[in-house]
Amino acid sequence: MTRVALLISGGGSNMLRLVEAMQAEGFARPVLVASNDPEAAGLAKAAALGIPVAAVDHRSFGKDRAGFEAELLKPILAAQPDVLCLAGFMRVLTPDFVRRFEGRMLNIHPSLLPKYPGLHTHQRALDAGDTQAGCTVHQVTAELDAGPILGQARVPVLAGDTADTLAARVLGQEHRLYPAVLRRFVAGDRSLLQLG
Numbered sequence: 623m624t625r626v627a628l629l630i631s632g633g634g635s636n637m638l639r640l641v642e643a644m645q646a647e648g649f650a651r652p653v654l655v656a657s658n659d660p661e662a663a664g665l666a667k668a669a670a671l672g673i674p675v676a677a678v679d680h681r682s683f684g685k686d687r688a689g690f691e692a693e694l695l696k697p698i699l700a701a702q703p704d705v706l707c708l709a710g711f712m713r714v715l716t717p718d719f720v721r722r723f724e725g726r727m728l729n730i731h732p733s734l735l736p737k738y739p740g741l742h743t744h745q746r747a748l749d750a751g752d753t754q755a756g757c758t759v760h761q762v763t764a765e766l767d768a769g770p771i772l773g774q775a776r777v778p779v780l781a782g783d784t785a786d787t788l789a790a791r792v793l794g795q796e797h798r799l800y801p802a803v804l805r806r807f808v809a810g811d812r813s814l815l816q817l818g
């Protein structure tokens with residue numbers, strides 16, 4: 623059974639959807655939820671579902687990204703994952719870390735990549751006057767938010783939208799898209815999934 627570790631930084635709603643899908647459908651096994659923030663609300667939610675959790679506070683490493691990643695790697699390697707899912711993980715990973723998991727690390731990003739890599743995606747879509755927004759699941763490569771795209775889901779931008787209302791609409795699609803892409807990825811399917 624494919625073993626999946628998940629990295630989060632916050633509430634972990636995408637992580638929960640992935641764990642629930644894996645547990646309900648049995649296509650993979652969640653073996654670890656790890657966070658760079660010991661206070662991340664998703665950790666307790668994962669623990670309540672019986673998933674081993676770990677936290678490595680990036681703040682104690684200052685600018686030492688490699689030191690932080692070396693510590694984060696310990697629980698990850700101990701869990702022996704086949705696939706790593708970034709699910710609202712808000713630290714940029716070094717090329718060394720990425721290389722270790724290249725070809726088996728996924729990320730969800732709240733824009734229709736290649737538009738709006740990085741932060742503040744919803745405000746940038748509104749500022750540009752876009753009529754559509756959405757989310758992307760892609761493989762992680764050393765270049766931020768630029769790896770091969772596995773799936774996208776679209777939502778309309780509505781009159782009166784704020785970054786918050788748009789983010790909420792996109793998040794609803796993230797919850798559909800990520801489990802669907804992971805299910806296909808585990809089965810060896812790298813073709814593009816388009817929803818919405």
Ligand code: GAR
Nearest residue numbers: 632633634635636709710730731732
């Ligand atoms: C999600 O919208 C995800 O796409 C975004 O953070 C949110 C996490 O929510 N990720 C990024 O912006 C990555 N650069 P969640 O913790 O409820 O899953």
